[in-house]
Amino acid sequence: MLVLRGTIIALLSALASAEHRHAKKLTSEQIGTIGDATFDYVIVGGGTAGLTIAARLASVASVAVVEAGGYYEIDYGNASVVPLYSLTKIDVIDPSENFPHRPEIDWELTTVPQVNANKRVIHYAQGKTLGGSSALNTMSYVRSSAAAYQRWVGMVGDDSYKFDNLLPHFRKSVHLTPPNLEKRNAANATPQYDTSVYGNGGPLEVSWNNWVDPTITWLATAMQAIGMSINPKGWSAGDLNGGSWVPSTIDTALATRESAETSFLEYALANTSLQVYPHSTVTKILLNGTSARGVKVETNGTVYELSARKEVIISAGTFHSPQLLMISGIGPKATLDELGIPLVADLPGVGQNLRDPISIGTSHIVNTISGQSIVSNQVTEPKALRQYKEEAAGPYSSAAGWIAYERLTSELRSTLPQSTQEKLAALPVDSPELSFIAGASVLPNGTSQGAMSATICNTFSVGSVSIRSAKISDPPIIDLGWFSDPADADILVAGIKRLRQVWATEPAQNITLGAEVRPGADVGTDAEMLDYIRANAQQIWHPSSTCSMGKKGDRNAVVDSEARVFGVEKLRVMDFSIVPFSIPGHPQATVYMLAEKIADAIKRG
Structure with missing residues (x-):
């Protein structure tokens, strides 16, 4: 049984069922034997991308996955399993x-002081576990916009990145379960979505929460009151x-997290x-000249060494993939020369072009209940626990709820500096500029907060991401x-103004x-x-683009449109670091799709 330190859930029969279904133990035949060995493909990183591409390639070849962590359910317990806990624990x-x-599940990375954000040093959690950050995220399954994928086409020169061409790869990974309206029990929170863009044959369970937070329903109504109308196709049809x-990566039958590990x-x-x-940790990519032959x-x-007959695939994430390339001699020549690392391929884009979307919040005390207020109340918590144990329903079964996307209104756009307006004007006309997430919490005194x-x-x-030595053990x-570009702060100012318009609506004022x-x-x-934004803006854990995909010769380009590293044979990078710009939406849907797409390309030869 999995038990979190100090958790209010002691021994959940629901989790016992989950453990029985997904036995958290590798058999002796499944654990790689420590010592030199040879496989067709060696994959570095058992996260969202690594496990997906490993599963697909292992159906036709011998595959090894090297992962620095273990099972998050064992190492971190209920916090990583119960949906509500993705928001609270x-x-x-x-x-x-x-x-x-928590070194057993987090890489414990920190940044240099952010000079344009009050010199704050930011801890940037990244999953060090089987499943990677799909074990820590809020499970939102939100694809990007067709406009963003079309922009991708132009940057990499490959029409296969058009949204319609990507749909088969999106569908392939997913098993969609329609929302359980009886359990949701909220007539004003019936999800609308396009069934044709989902799939039903993949390992990854996608559905909607089995419970709806009352506070969030009010805030969703308030957003609709200022024009953020319901999108009838939902968040998987390319229209944000x-x-x-x-929709969330939740196993609705058990109301537990669905990650790359459980799928x-x-x-x-x-x-x-x-x-x-x-x-186990990969300390270096091994090369014969400019051809990858394995990893140490x-x-x-x-x-010991794991050799690859066909390819080495790096899926170590936005921060560690460029680090591993650089300590292996692949990256900016000046950086490698300074550290005495022999140059294999001069790729100045390795570690550059880091894009990290940021967010700012607003809040009010509210008179409505929320999932957190229910489970923190000794009177109402027992019913919530019973619902979860017996029905896989109630507040414990619920994670993310409502998101809205929009372009700035003409009124707010006119308040921006001209330089920021010009940057926004250069984006596709149907690309969203801000996203808005509704949430609820409870203060220590029991007061509800929207x-x-x-x-x-x-x-x-x-x-950027760089290295301080040739050792993988030294953090990047x-x-x-x-805010190195002031346009980001300008847009968040407009975001605060827009949120205040939401709070001023009648539905919001009612609560x-x-x-x-x-x-x-x-x-x-x-x-x-x-000033408030510089002091309080936070990441949403969607960093990208440090091993950007692009055309050969582009300064920032590290991999081609099939994720092959320029200048090095038998080596690919396959994770969110290869996305060439920050795309709207949430990463995991695109990462699963990319892994499916690149796996298909590899199998085609």
């Missing part, structure tokens, strides 16, 4: 310097406009001879570059008690809002 997402240390109830890894272990090397691995102090955040959809600021140097809590009455002018 995953403490490692604390962005402050005083974050809780208006609002919609969010693709379990599928591969049951149907292929995939070999997994858990609690360290497991509990033992160092919250709404605004997030930029197209990051203009650029950061991460500069998120927050608010008293004045605004955040930012508060003393934050009124644009200058005051800018």
Whole structure:
């Protein structure tokens, strides 16, 4: 049984069922034997992308996956399994310097001081576990817009990235379960979606929460009152406009998190001879000249080599994939020369072009109940626990709820500096510029709080990832570059103004008690809002583009449109680092699709 330290859920029969279905133990035949070995494909990283591409390739070839962590259900317990806990108990997402240390599931990365964000040092949680960050996220399954994928086509020169051409790869990974309207029990929260864009044969369970938060229904109604109307196609048909109830990667039969581990890894272990090397670290890519031949691995102090007959595939994430390339001699010549690392391929784009969308929040005290207020109340919690244990329903079964996307209104656009207006005008005309998420929480005194955040959809600021030594054990140097382009802050100012318009609507006023809590009455002018944003903006854990896909010869391009590293044979990078710009939506849907797409390309030869 999986038990979280201090959790209010002791021994959930629902989790017992989940553990029985997904036995959290690799058999001796599935664990890679420590020592030199040879496979067709060696995959570095058992996260969202790594496990997906591993499962697909293992159906036709011998495959090894090397993962630094183990099973998150064992190492982190209920916090990573129960949907509500993705919002309340995953403490490692604390962005402050005083974050809780959980080295068993988090890489514990921190940034350099962000000079344009009050010199804050940001802790950037990244999943060090089977499933990667799909074990820590809020499970939202939101594809990007057709306009964004069309922009991708232009940047990489490949029509296969058009949304219609990507749909088969999106469909392939998904098994859609329609929303359970009886369990949701909310007539004003019936999801609308286009069934034709989903699939029913993939390992990944996608559905909607089995419970709807009352506070969020009011805030969703308030957003609709100012024009963010319901999108009838939902968030998987390529149109990010208006609002919609969010589909999630939740196993609705059990009301537990669905990750790359519970989906693709379990599928591969049951149907292929995939070999997994858990609690193991790749310290270097091994090369013969400019051709990858394998990787050097360290497991509990033992160092050995895994050789690849066909390819090495790096799926170590936006921060570690460029680090591993650089310490292996692939990256900016000046950086490698400085550290005495022999140059294999001069790729100046490795570690560059980092894009990190940021968000700012607003909140009010409200008179409505929420999932968090229910489970924190000794009177109402027992019923919620019974619902979860017996019905896979109630507040514990619910994670993300409502998201809206829109382009700035002409009124707000006119308040922006001309330079920012010009940057926005250069984007596709149907590309959203801000997303708005409705949420609810409970304060320590039991008071309910409604919250709404605004997030930029197209990051203009650029950061970087570099290395401090040739050792993988030395953390990468991460500069998120927050507000290096002032347009991002300008857009978030407009976001606060838009959220205040939402709070001023009749539906929102019906539930608010008293004045605004955040930012508060003393934050009124644009200058005051800018100061507030620089001090309080946070990441949404969607970093990208440090191994950008592009055309050969492009300065930022690291991989081609099939994820092959320029200048190095038998080597690919396959994770969110290869997306060439910050795309609207949430990463995991696109990452699953990309892994399916690249796996198909590899199998075609």
